[in-house]
Amino acid sequence: MKHQLDDCPLCHGPLEHGFSAKACGLSFIPAGKLRNFAFVDEDLNKRKWIQKFFVSPARYSPSQLCRPCGLYLVDYETVLTRKEADAAAASLQPRTAK
Numbered sequence: 764m765k766h767q768l769d770d771c772p773l774c775h776g777p778l779e780h781g782f783s784a785k786a787c788g789l790s791f792i793p794a795g796k797l798r799n800f801a802f803v804d805e806d807l808n809k810r811k812w813i814q815k816f817f818v819s820p821a822r823y824s825p826s827q828l829c830r831p832c833g834l835y836l837v838d839y840e841t842v843l844t845r846k847e848a849d850a851a852a853a854s855l856q857p858r859t860a861k
Contacts (some may be wrong), residue, residue, distance in 0.1 A: 771829035778827035807839035823848035
């Protein structure tokens with residue numbers, strides 16, 4: 764996991780390490796597009812159009828969560844299968860609050 768942080772950039776508390784899981788893609792809409800009447804979101808997981816409309820296996824991306832301030836960071840460039848995510852999860856050590 765190339766972009767793993769240990770402390771929250773906002774409150775400096777501990778980040779909980781885990782994974783985002785999404786079968787239909789990870790959506791992002793820039794503020795400028797959202798102001799338009801009609802817009803198309805960007806799929807950061809780069810799912811093919813057919814994968815968006817039919818059931819397909821979930822994709823997992825490493826992520827960090829700060830529960831106290833609600834910040835959720837996702838390394839969307841790294842996409843793992845369930846088997847790869849399970850192996851990566853086994854190597855993560857749980858963090859406790861400071």
